[in-house]
Amino acid sequence: MNAALASLYPALAVLPDAARDRLLAQAREMSVPAGTVVFDEQQPCAGFPFLLSGAIRVIKRAANGRELPLYRVVPGESCIMTSSCLLGQVDYRACGIAEADTVMIFLPKTAFTALLEHPPFRDFVFNLFAERMSELMQVVEEVAFRRLDQRLAAVLLGHGAQLHTTHQQLADELGSVREIVSRLLKGFAEQGLVRLGRERIEILDAAGLRRIAT
Secondary structure (H helix, E strand, O other): OOHHHHHHOHHHHOOOHHHHHHHHHHOEEEEEOOOOEEEOOOOOOOEEEEEEEOOEEEEEEOOOOOEEEEEEEOOOOOOHHHHHHHHHOOOOOOEEEEOOOEEEEEEEHHHHHHHOOOHHHHHHHHHHHHHHHHHHHHHHHHHHHOOHHHHHHHHHOOOOOEEOOOHHHHHHHHOOOHHHHHHHHHHHHHOOOEEEEOOEEEEOOHHHHHHHHO
């Protein structure tokens, strides 16, 4: 078995020899360039990815083009959107985009279903499923119950004195649009909370941002 795969996904390392051999025989390694759409809404799910490097950003798109970030998948984790599609035999309900150049081991649907017969792998899938559902509930609460200025202030905090990011990237992270985020940032700047530069935001008054965030 690929040493990196076994290290990142210990549940695979403890599989019986026969199951491990079947996995290796059916799995294939894939390299995905940054920005590639790994899966999209209304597409059937053909298999399960094990990330070795890179990251996949999972988002929900609205009809007006706005995006709501749901979660990220990094090496050692699983994608609950993929898991739910495979388990429920339904098409994808969200879009997954490679955030960086990504390398993965792709396991076909039939092999994934067979692996669920083994408790360590089944526990791995469902434990991460439960964790992701908790994270998604937090996303729902953020969007439904917190104002955008509160959420923006919270995003700006915790990254040191400077953030190297664009207004569009912040809008994508918040599930908003660039124009609204730019207007809020301009307001923060007029209050002396931040100083805006080209793809750079300098935090001037962290305590003031924290008051807005709460």
